[in-house]
Amino acid sequence: MASILFCFLGSLLLLQALEVRSKSMERIVNGKQAAEGQFPYIVFLRVLLNDSCLSCGGSIIANDWILTAAHCTQRAQRVIIYYGSIEIAKAQVVVEVQASSIIQHPKYDRTVLTNDISLIHSKWVDFNDRIQRIALPKPKQVGESFDAQWSLVAGWGSTFDYKLVAIPELLQWASLHITPKHWCKVAYPHITENDLCAGSPYRQSSCAGDSGGPLVLIKENIIVGVTSHGHGLGCRYGFPGVYIRVSKYLDWIRENSNVTS
Known part of the structure; x- marks a missing residue:
């Protein structure tokens, strides 16, 4: 739990660095608790920086690809991806990737968060009832x-x-x-x-x-x-x-x- 909490502290530091109009999104407010398997396409990301870490979400768009935000990956050294559970500690699959596996949009602008999108190349993860991809728009x-x-x-x-x-x-x-x-x-x-x-x-x-x-x-x-x-x-x-x-x-x-x- 301590490592997870530390990651959220890192996220709050990022919040404070942005202008008052525009803060990175780090919470679900007044939401409901998910059931196991309700969102099989979502993953938890622990983004490891040089001296801290961030916690973010991501989406499975293929067996070996995750879609996420560029402000989550902009200084990443490594990313740990947790697949297949609504509870991080019970993830079915955990994959760690290096910075070389991150493809950040080349026109991302951190000052106003335009083109705030990144891809993460994971190892191949087999799909099951708790791990599935989400379709892209046509x-x-x-x-x-x-x-x-x-x-x-x-x-x-x-x-x-x-x-x-x-x-x-x-x-x-x-x-x-x-x-x-x-x-x-x-x-x-x-x-x-x-x-x-x-x-x-x-x-x-x-x-x-x-x-x-x-x-x-x-x-x-x-x-x-x-x-x-x-x-x-x-x-x-x-x-x-x-x-x-x-x-x-x-x-x-x-x-x-x-x-x-």
Whole structure:
């Protein structure tokens, strides 16, 4: 437990380094506890830096590829990937990779978190009922907004802003409504066409989800977003969160991983 807590301290240091408008997402607020096998495509990432570590989420998009956020991997020396359980300590498979296995988007900008997306090349992991991939959007969906559709996020982050004692032992999840871009721009003037926003009228954390974790469209069960950042005031005040729009990066994903769907 001490090593996990240390990783979250590292995450909070990253939060404080960003501008007040835009903080990395490190928690599910007002969420629900996941059941085993409910989110077989999500993995827990322990990102080891030179002198600390970060805790993030990631998504399985192939037997040997993980999709996550670039701000999770930007200074990584190694990454430990935990597959196949809602409880980190009971992971079915644990894989450790070196920095050479990380492919970060070349145009990632840490100041405003644009192009906040990375790939991690893992060893081959066999699928089962607890370990599965999540489908990518189809190429024809590149221009689709997904506005007003319902989605799911999940993660192991703190359940209250900045309170380490609230870190859950088990995976938490929430339902979020994808927010029209013009509403999102009110809270985040810096967002681009490569971002989307999602929030909840019930304050199930308008910036819910661990950094790097998936935003999954309920209707089609495809990953439409990678959890990037939330409002600087915190996750309990009704602001939507910002997610990297996966459909805009399909060519980049294919070119670097050969994953196409």
